[in-house]
Amino acid sequence: MCDTCGCNVTLANRELAEGKQATQVLGNLLQVNDDQALHNRVHFNGHGVLSVNLMSSPGAGKTALLEATAELLGNELRIGVIEGDLETENDAERIRACGVPVVQICTGTACHLDAHMVHDALHQIDLDGLDVLFVENVGNLVCPASFDLGQHRNVALLSTPEGDDKPAKYPVMFRSADLVLLTKRDLAPYMPEFDAAKAVSYVRQLGNVAPILELSAKSGEGLEGWASWLKRGVADLRENLAVPTAEGA
């Protein structure tokens, strides 16, 4: 019944309706999260740490990429990880084994990380000693994209076995990416149906100009491009902030 819900009354005359008063609000529903994200970013900037949010479906290779990154860049960049994927400590253990400081967020049943969870984790990690802080988000191509964590960069991973049309199916996630990584490219010979050019074109159709790199954490191919993207990110951040830290960069 429209008389009950007020949906037939336009905004302009709603306050005239009997016994009802409409207040126009115009507030962002995620304001509380976004305020916290802003606060997180102040933490990152204050320490000159580049924060990178890794998002993908489960199993696309986020943890494997972090392991390979630690091995490749361990002497050049000081990295830390906030691990949000899965309830277990497995991923955190894998990363810790690489000599990288890691804080596990136990998300329980949560399908995404939010800015408050990341903030809690931030107080368990020493940002002063870091150049890059990675946040491995919950494996999910839908929810994580809606929550700003305060990161400087969003990275979306798309693995070869998943198929090249994921960007068209999950536009919110792939539109938000500042870098898209086509992962597990060592599997390309076994999966010729994955057309990298098509994946690129699906991302472009989202109006996204982000660089798109092909790599394999397993074989190591393409990791140099990723490494230089990270190093450039750290350099750009510090130039913007003019923070005189960077001995590791």
Add this chain to the structure above:
Amino acid sequence: MHELAICQALIDQVETVASNNRATRVSGVTLDVGPLSGVVPELLLNAFPVAAAGSVAEGAILTIEAAPVRVWCKSCETESDAKINRLVCASCGDWRTELRSGDELMLRSVVLEDATSTPHAGQPEEKQRV
């Protein structure tokens, strides 16, 4: 799904609006939701009664206005309709577009019952932050 978390944030905002206006009950809530917000309107509608239970908005009607997907083309300087996974310019086909509408996730208005003061309905820019 994150729609319940979003509904809880919504209820917090609605509670604030209601208490600012000394209203005892909220009978309606209107949102603007774009398809590129990452939020599914149907799931919001399902989650809303759960989040609203026991709050000032218990039993309120949630109305969701779907915002259109519109892009601005920098090369031919026109605005056009687009699809969520094809955000290209409808007139020249260029993909280097800017989203003008379609990712909104906004609380637009709240219908207050028994407000004991005059609500600020005439001030559209009023922002409510929790």
